[in-house]
Amino acid sequence: MPVRETSIAKPSDKSSKFPRNWVVINLDGQVLGHAATTVATLLRGKNKPNFSPSVAMGDFVVAINASKIKFSGAKLDKKVYRHHTGYYGHVKSETARQFLSRKPGELFRAAVWGMLPHNKLGRRLILNLKVYAGAEHPHAAQGPKALDLKKE
Secondary structure, three states, rough: HHHOOOOOOHHOOOOOOOOOEEEEEEOOOOEEEHHHHHHHHHHHHHOOOOOOOOOOOEEEEEEEEEHHHOOOOHHHHHHHEEEEEOOOOOOEEEHHHHHHOOOHHHHHHHHHHHHOOOOOHHHHHHHHHHOOOOOOOOOHOOOOEEEEHHHH
């Protein structure tokens, strides 16, 4: 019986053996949950054959048109985001519509952050996500490839 060698990714192997790509995702007309799930999978690197749960091996993701994202059902008016300022009784809350109009990029980033591990690795992975409210982004030099979410 032949012996198979499997390669387990280590933090030192990131740049040499396993290249990381840049991906552009257009969020225009996409549902928030489906787009956030796809982006979280790309950031973790779960779509790659060399996935290692303890190493940041995923791709860099540039999300554009975050202000044009959609919600399914009545979530735009019924979903509430809460934030505590740190002072007694200072819990701030706003609906998804208010949050989207105020900070569209932060709304998508919060959705993706909820799908990543909440530890050192997750804090490292969220830095690989670049979100822009409009169609312009300054990452053309990295040669990002467009990913169509409608085909998935």
